[in-house]
Amino acid sequence: MAPEQNELPKMDSPEKRPLQYGSGSWLLGPLFLGVAAWFFLGMKSPDLPPKKLYPINQSAISTAPRRKMIGVQPPKIHINGFDRTCNDCHNSFKSETPKIKGRLQHKEIILEHAINTSCFSCHDQKDRNYLISLKGEKIEYPAVVNLCAQCHVRIHRDWVKGSHGRSNGYWDTRKGPMKRLKCTQCHDPHQPRHPAMDPLKPLPGPHTLRMGEQTEPREEESEDVLYLLKKNGSGGFGPKAGKKEKR
Amino acid sequence: MKDYLRFLRRCFRISFVGDWRYYLWMFLLSVVALFGLNAYSQQLVHGLQTTGMTDQVSWGLYIANFTYLVGMAAAAVMLVIPVYIYKNKDLHDLVIFGELFAVASILMCLLFVTVDLGRPDRFIHLFLRFNWPISMLTWDVLVLNGYLLLNLHICGYLIYCAYRRTRPGKWFYIPFVFVAIFWAISIHTVTAFLYSGLGSRPLWNSAVLAPRFLASAFSAGPAFLVLALQVIRRFSDYKVPDGALQMLRKIITVALSINMFLLGSEMFTEFYTQAEHSASAQYLFFGLAGKHALVPWIWTAIGMNSLALVLLFFPISKSLKWLNLSCALMIVGIWIEKGMGLIVPAFIPSPLGEMVEYKPTTNEILVSLGIWAFGLLVFTILVRITIPVLSGRLTIDSVHPAELPNAFSTKTFN
Amino acid sequence: MSGEQKMNRRSFLRGSLGAAGGMAAVAAALTPLKDLDLSEMTVDHFLQKHYKEMSPKEIDQVIERISKEVEERYDLRPELKDVKPMDGVEFTYLLNLGRCIGCRKCVHACVAENNQSRSPEIQYIRVLEMPRGSVNLEHSNHHYGDKKVPSKDHFYMPVQCHQCDNPPCVKVCPVEATWKEDDGIVVIDYDWCIGCRYCEAACPYWARRFNFAEPEIPKKDLNPKMGYLSNRPRHKGVMEKCHFCLHRTREGKLPACLEVCPVGARKFGNINDPNSEVVQILKTKRIFILKQEVGTKPRFFYYFDEDYGFGD
Numbered sequence: 001m002a003p004e005q006n007e008l009p010k011m012d013s014p015e016k017r018p019l020q021y022g023s024g025s026w027l028l029g030p031l032f033l034g035v036a037a038w039f040f041l042g043m044k045s046p047d048l049p050p051k052k053l054y055p056i057n058q059s060a061i062s063t064a065p066r067r068k069m070i071g072v073q074p075p076k077i078h079i080n081g082f083d084r085t086c087n088d089c090h091n092s093f094k095s096e097t098p099k100i101k102g103r104l105q106h107k108e109i110i111l112e113h114a115i116n117t118s119c120f121s122c123h124d125q126k127d128r129n130y131l132i133s134l135k136g137e138k139i140e141y142p143a144v145v146n147l148c149a150q151c152h153v154r155i156h157r158d159w160v161k162g163s164h165g166r167s168n169g170y171w172d173t174r175k176g177p178m179k180r181l182k183c184t185q186c187h188d189p190h191q192p193r194h195p196a197m198d199p200l201k202p203l204p205g206p207h208t209l210r211m212g213e214q215t216e217p218r219e220e221e222s223e224d225v226l227y228l229l230k231k232n233g234s235g236g237f238g239p240k241a242g243k244k245e246k247r
Numbered sequence: 248m249k250d251y252l253r254f255l256r257r258c259f260r261i262s263f264v265g266d267w268r269y270y271l272w273m274f275l276l277s278v279v280a281l282f283g284l285n286a287y288s289q290q291l292v293h294g295l296q297t298t299g300m301t302d303q304v305s306w307g308l309y310i311a312n313f314t315y316l317v318g319m320a321a322a323a324v325m326l327v328i329p330v331y332i333y334k335n336k337d338l339h340d341l342v343i344f345g346e347l348f349a350v351a352s353i354l355m356c357l358l359f360v361t362v363d364l365g366r367p368d369r370f371i372h373l374f375l376r377f378n379w380p381i382s383m384l385t386w387d388v389l390v391l392n393g394y395l396l397l398n399l400h401i402c403g404y405l406i407y408c409a410y411r412r413t414r415p416g417k418w419f420y421i422p423f424v425f426v427a428i429f430w431a432i433s434i435h436t437v438t439a440f441l442y443s444g445l446g447s448r449p450l451w452n453s454a455v456l457a458p459r460f461l462a463s464a465f466s467a468g469p470a471f472l473v474l475a476l477q478v479i480r481r482f483s484d485y486k487v488p489d490g491a492l493q494m495l496r497k498i499i500t501v502a503l504s505i506n507m508f509l510l511g512s513e514m515f516t517e518f519y520t521q522a523e524h525s526a527s528a529q530y531l532f533f534g535l536a537g538k539h540a541l542v543p544w545i546w547t548a549i550g551m552n553s554l555a556l557v558l559l560f561f562p563i564s565k566s567l568k569w570l571n572l573s574c575a576l577m578i579v580g581i582w583i584e585k586g587m588g589l590i591v592p593a594f595i596p597s598p599l600g601e602m603v604e605y606k607p608t609t610n611e612i613l614v615s616l617g618i619w620a621f622g623l624l625v626f627t628i629l630v631r632i633t634i635p636v637l638s639g640r641l642t643i644d645s646v647h648p649a650e651l652p653n654a655f656s657t658k659t660f661n
Numbered sequence: 662m663s664g665e666q667k668m669n670r671r672s673f674l675r676g677s678l679g680a681a682g683g684m685a686a687v688a689a690a691l692t693p694l695k696d697l698d699l700s701e702m703t704v705d706h707f708l709q710k711h712y713k714e715m716s717p718k719e720i721d722q723v724i725e726r727i728s729k730e731v732e733e734r735y736d737l738r739p740e741l742k743d744v745k746p747m748d749g750v751e752f753t754y755l756l757n758l759g760r761c762i763g764c765r766k767c768v769h770a771c772v773a774e775n776n777q778s779r780s781p782e783i784q785y786i787r788v789l790e791m792p793r794g795s796v797n798l799e800h801s802n803h804h805y806g807d808k809k810v811p812s813k814d815h816f817y818m819p820v821q822c823h824q825c826d827n828p829p830c831v832k833v834c835p836v837e838a839t840w841k842e843d844d845g846i847v848v849i850d851y852d853w854c855i856g857c858r859y860c861e862a863a864c865p866y867w868a869r870r871f872n873f874a875e876p877e878i879p880k881k882d883l884n885p886k887m888g889y890l891s892n893r894p895r896h897k898g899v900m901e902k903c904h905f906c907l908h909r910t911r912e913g914k915l916p917a918c919l920e921v922c923p924v925g926a927r928k929f930g931n932i933n934d935p936n937s938e939v940v941q942i943l944k945t946k947r948i949f950i951l952k953q954e955v956g957t958k959p960r961f962f963y964y965f966d967e968d969y970g971f972g973d
Contacts, residue, residue, distance in 0.1 A: 029681060031682065032277075032683045043692070049874075062921070154969050167928070200810065203769050208303070208784075209782075211301070277686075285693065294875060294898055365857070372855055377835070441859075445833075599867045600799040
């Protein structure tokens with residue numbers, strides 16, 4: 001290379017002269033072609049996270065009240081293929097007047113025909129299509145809230161204000177109705193516990209991209225503000241801690 | 248104008264000329280850059296799922312590199328200040344390399360931000376509705392591009408003057424140099440504010456972040472230049488005085504000490520209070536809830552930086568061998584500390600306390616390497632052009648033999 | 662002269678060989694782009710203006726175009742509307758922490774309503790299970806599900822977009838692709854977002870989600886009732902998040918997550934209406950604001966009932 005260059009005549013414009021590539025420049029073209037070939041032949045698709053569809057179970061997210069209830073209608077009994085109300089029979093057969101044991105009559109109810117002792121705390125003995133207040137006033141079934149409100153004053157107040165219980169439909173009542181569920185649409189008055197609120201299997205948790213194996217979170221005692229209680233053996237929360245289960 | 252176009256043409260031509268080592272280096276860089284390009288086109292097709300990023304860790308390797316490189320770009324100022332303010336002679340002819348590296352770094356930064364975008368095709372929206380001055384990201388866009396232009400102007404003007412064999416007109420560049428000094432500090436401050444302004448990320452939400460960024464930038468950047476200058480010295484006849492390297496050594500020592508001190512302060516605040524907010528720091532340094540992917544990394548970084556600092560404190564580092572070692576240590580150490588060690592842990596645990604770790608994918612690493620290779624390619628070409636011009640071999644009246652094979656050298660013919 | 666010509670030729674050959682090789686390599690490196698989805702790369706897309714800059718007529722045109730695109734993709738003509746905020750309405754969301762049982766129905770109802778991607782899965786609501794006696798998010802369990810809920814030792818806290826009054830996500834967005842509407846809802850223009858994910862880093866409630874891949878929804882599951890700023894199908898590379906079901910709520914309805922809540926723990930309404938449920942609750946109940954210290958002034962509150970006595 002070098003001798004050739006020295007022989008070059010002087011020229012005015014450097015651009016007119018050929019470029020003096022260095023040694024090895026011959027190789028560049030073929031090498032790049034090799035790289036190109038590699039891209040065509042040896043190319044793999046990148047490692048994408050596994051594709052898995054997580055469809056939504058539509059039935060699991062229905063907006064129907066959880067307690068599929070008669071709820072706000074007089075109860076019906078299914079006998080011999082006919083729906084009958086209590087009055088159909090009890091207009092002719094009068095049953096005994098049971099003793100009212102006090103106000104908290106949810107406690108010892110066994111839902112079996114004819115062996116209950118406290119039906120008439122709430123149900124009208126004379127006209128069984130009605131409920132009855134503590135003062136002996138008839139309450140229609142759709143107005144069941146007024147019955148419950150006699151004792152559950154504060155909850156009723158919250159329900160009226162809207163902080164307790166479910167609302168569906170429209171928040172803007174100019175556009176459409178806001179449906180409020182009544183007490184018995186969630187709570188079963190015959191049992192003090194709320195079967196509608198019983199523990200249930202939660203819907204599946206998140207599966208976000210590249211989330212990896214998820215472990216249960218660490219339990220560090222010191223982070224729990226109640227850990228002092230626990231340490232001193234006074235129970236804290238838990239199944240044994242409180243007799244009442246609040247939900 | 249005609250002259251200028253001719254100058255550009257000659258620059259273009261010369262960048263293809265060199266000896267086999269030059270070709271090998273450029274070929275390797277091009278190949279890595281091409282692999283990056285290939286990986287990026289995969290990313291364009293499949294979306295950002297090709298990266299290891301998730302909704303939990305929504306920024307990763309790209310932004311980590313971006314942060315690091317903003318620092319590298321800002322580091323040019325550590326050569327500018329001694330020369331233009333303290334009239335340091337040794338560094339005088341070397342400033343330009345710092346500025347060229349800043350140009351290459353900013354290019355890399357911009358590329359890293361671009362590849363991090365989910366919709367790069369909508370880049371134009373930045374010009375149509377620019378949320379300035381509210382969003383720190385818009386500030387970053389402005390200062391980075393501004394800094395790029397400033398440096399392009401300063402370098403381009405000085406090189407072109409050297410090419411034309413004229414004295415650079417003071418008013419055409421000195422004011423820009425001084426603006427660039429403040430601008431360099433501002434780019435890294437703004438980048439730090441980008442993170443420290445987020446109340447949702449306790450690890451970042453710290454006033455010491457901007458000073459930390461500057462200190463680490465002013466150590467890693469000059470450290471890179473120490474190595475680059477020695478390469479230049481070795482492969483060309485460009486004069487790189489030892490005094491210049493020693494000057495840089497002093498700068499690095501001070502900057503790295505401050506960096507380590509600030510890191511220590513940060514760690515003290517995080518761990519002495521043991522507040523809930525230190526969970527990210529806890530994860531970074533010691534692991535949390537059985538997850539500790541970053542623990543070996545951060546301690547490696549701290550180990551490397553400490554070792555580099557110890558070496559620098561001893562007179563032993565006056566020998567270039569040891570200086571090079573500590574520079575290499577700190578370039579890597581700070582990359583870990585500031586990139587992966589700062590960006591990623593802020594996302595772990597997530598603001599809702601979920602622990603999802605981050606591991607970059609091959610594709611993501613290839614894109615990053617490609618950008619680095621491209622940046623170094625640009626830097627090499629810029630240096631390749633600058634050296635013959637500044638040493639007076641490629642000038643307006645030079646007809647021969649400027650475009651020569653031996654990488655940067657014309658030794659054979661002078 | 663012959664030497665020079667030879668030089669010329671050789672030099673030219675080398676140069677062109679190198680250039681050809683280089684170009685071939687670049688072209689080869691770009692081959693994956695042959696699979697690029699170009700359906701969103703039309704002139705209309707490029708020229709589409711920011712939502713706030715479009716005239717009603719232009720919005721109608723865009724809606725028409727998007728409807729067509731959705732129809733092509735899902736074989737279903739959507740009812741896509743651009744629902745504007747209602748005058749004098751500012752929304753508030755309340756959640757009764759004492760009632761939530763952690764059943765995750767809200768999470769799934771939200772996905773069904775808002776056409777989130779099913780693969781990869783995107784959900785706007787995260788339900789945290791936390792030990793009673795502390796509100797420490799870092800000790801929350803996001804992945805409970807082996808056992809029945811509610812567990813006696815835990816309480817449940819669903820978290821979704823808090824529609825902050827001082828939203829950090831809006832502040833940081835470089836292109837104003839997200840903003841707060843007059844009714845307080847923070848919305849995203851899916852056609853404007855550039856996907857930088859700065860907002861995701863800025864959100865203290867981890868409410869924002871990014872489409873890392875092209876979202877996938879089974880055709881039969883697409884909800885055809887769509888809002889422009891809410892649940893119309895998104896594409897890869899953009900952010901999305903909870904928008905209080907604005908296509909429902911701006912027409913007076915309640916959000917999907919609320920409708921499905923079996924225990925009535927969720928409450929929604931207009932804070933400017935003194936008779937609304939939410940105002941009544943805010944006035945009388947004990948309110949808890951998650952991460953109040955970050956100062957984002959959320960529109961989403963948690964509340965507790967007092968102890969009623971009676972065991973209920």
